[in-house]
Amino acid sequence: MEQTNESSFKQAYRCFPLSDINKSHLEAGNRIIMPPSALDRLAFMEVEYPLLFEIENPASGQVSHCGVLEFSADEGFVFLPNWMMKTIKLIEGELVIVKKTSLPKGTYMKIQPHTMKFTSLTNPKAVLEKAFKHFACLTIGDTILITHNHEDHYLDIVETKPSNAISVVETDCEVEFAQPLDYKEPEKKPKTVITWKNDPDCKAQEEPAKFTPFTGAARRLDGKTPPAEPISTSDNGSDAAAERMRMTTDLIVKSHKRQGKLVFGSDDTIQPAKISKSVSKQDVKEGSLKIEEQKFQPFTGKKYILAG
Template structure:
């Protein structure tokens, strides 16, 4: 049970004080930590109790139901008063002279703390980790939901305690604690450069133009013809313009070109047959056999034997 005024109860320390900021008593060094100054009577009571060291306390504001935790630096305050850092009074929503309940507490050692700076200016410090470690040496405990103040280079930086483990309030005295940072409250993601939007009607046309430029130009039915006997060809196939073949709607031009190609092929075949050479795949040889000249009876067989006749003679078998 809690007794008002300056009474004590049982084996626990529990007291009500009027709070005032450190600036009222010329104690600016209090602003760099979480420790308070209590009256000498509190020391007498704590000495008679079996209190675990270091001494930690729970602060409670009945008007706003705000709870925080702190340590103690000295016992030199006037009776009925407690001197607190101003940033701690802001967390507790306390004004000068408001009452606050102080109770001794036992907190587990912290293993994990997640911090979130209010502004990105804190990250601009050359070595924010070293500054934070130096500042937290003056702290006894951390409470989830509080905003601590870090002073550096005549400037104050406020940092929120987002999360603590293994409890919502932990002790950070002589313990190895993992510290993690959340993005600052005023941090904004960098905007990605917007790419120009190309209308759908223009995009296919540009792609088609690019494809036309990249494709090599092809000219069909171009080149020179060669004879099988090695002699120069007297008649060349007429060149056909590729543009005429590429036009799908001009069927008359295609028919004329096919007719001209057939005529030129026929002329070449007839020319080759007149020279007496073998022409493989000739249409003339397949359709009609060449007429043989009548053999005169008075010609001597010796003259006939001297001439070479193709595909004549004896046949031999590979088997013996």
């Protein structure tokens, strides 16, 4: 499997997670464990330090970068953090190609936490500075793992400068945080609109008053005010008005019959007094003639004197 080249190092290994050799405490980082033969080859090559490697999944073509922690693995094997295997979709026991490379020192990185729990830490940048001591490099597209106060935090590498992969060993690097993946925009509450009655722009248009016939007050000829009648607001306004008119007319007729009032014309409703049996028909006849003579007849040329 080993490929010999005096100027480069490129080797294929079977990959396994660090947990298989009881080194799970090295998960929060990106340094791998290689076999001693790799160190022997590198010792005879002109290489730059720190030692950085490109790792590639030959099945998918996905690539990431890492450093090396020690050379103590069995020959033909390499042990990687579990998160790195997931990043380039490696399955335990599959082949991975490890190639020596060099990377520029990073000047900028943009990181996106998976949860807001990380950004709510007292000083997330200080937490990163401490965690990056276990990292040799970063690659755009990686999802790295860091541990703080026994809690795991996953972060996506969104952007790096000056290249897509940078070294973070002994370098000053600007860090920017993107909004966490679980961030949700706060719901906007509907605005409460207050309408003032004295605002001319907000006045409601008043409906025109409906015309209701026969709504005037009734009057009596004797000067007295008849009892007030409730005004009907039902749709049958004409019937109510007619009823009020009939009651008013009855009041006027009754007032005509009261003593001491002047009545124009004859009153057919006045019944004649009963005639006593002791009065003869002749007396009744003569009395009727006298009454006829005393009736007021207009334009007859006669004069009448009203008895005082």
